Amino acid sequence: MHQYVRAEDVHPPLDSPGYKSTGLRHPTQAPIVVPQRLTEVTGPLLHGTIGPNDHDLTRQHAGEPQGQRIVVTGRVLDSDGRPVPDTLVEVWQANAAGRYAHVNDTWAAPLDPNFTGGGRVVTNSLGEYSFTTIKPGAYPWGNHHNAWRPAHIHFSLFGQAFTQRLVTQMYFPDDPLFAFDPIYRSAPEKARERMVSAFDMDATQPAWALAFRWDIVLRGRDQTPFEEPHA
DSSP states (O other), X not given: OOOOXXXXXXXOOSOOTTXXXXXXXXXXXXXXXXXXXXXXXXXXXXXOOOOTTTTBTTSSSSSOOSSOXXXXXXXXXXXXXXXOOSOEEEEEOOOTTSOOSSTTOOSSXXXXXXXXXXXEEEOOTTOEEEEEEEOOOOEEOOSSTTOEEOSEEEEEEEOSSGGGOEEEEEEOTTOTTGGGOHHHHHSOHHHHGGGBOEEOTTTOBTTTBEEEEOOEEOXXXXXXXXXXXXX
């Protein structure tokens, strides 16, 4: 029997006063439950063709990107610790200077022509995924005076359809900005630790890349906090 876990024990509240934009985005009325019919459950299939460098964000352009090369590995698990295979995992992130390759990101940090910050992979039969990338930098975001986001990587997980998408963020250990970041701190104290990766010396590659490990748990007592509430 699975232990019931309340959403408020895991997920951030939709209205988090410290995170100013939630005041305009959070719903003010109870959600309407829409039954899932055949269309929502069976399609569209989302995996498509994974490119040879989709998992390696450092090899998607002609040259080498700037910054500390890292490998991020982990597993996608269910509430019983069983692997979840064939899950599409997508990531997007800022570059080493803390800037996104996006038209709306215009703060005074350099763009990197050899790094656009997006990747994807499908978990294997053991629920494992792996990305090679660059450690992102912190960046200002205007939420409050002198506001800076801790270094993080956005993760999106898809099942077999759009209705099965989950979105979260992975952080790096011992970041001094944790104490000042309302997005990170909006998650319950015990749950927010599950968003922080662990340095992995065994997986660190000599003279090539540091490694970090981060498992994603879809539900249950040890569930990873996601950006949307789930019953």
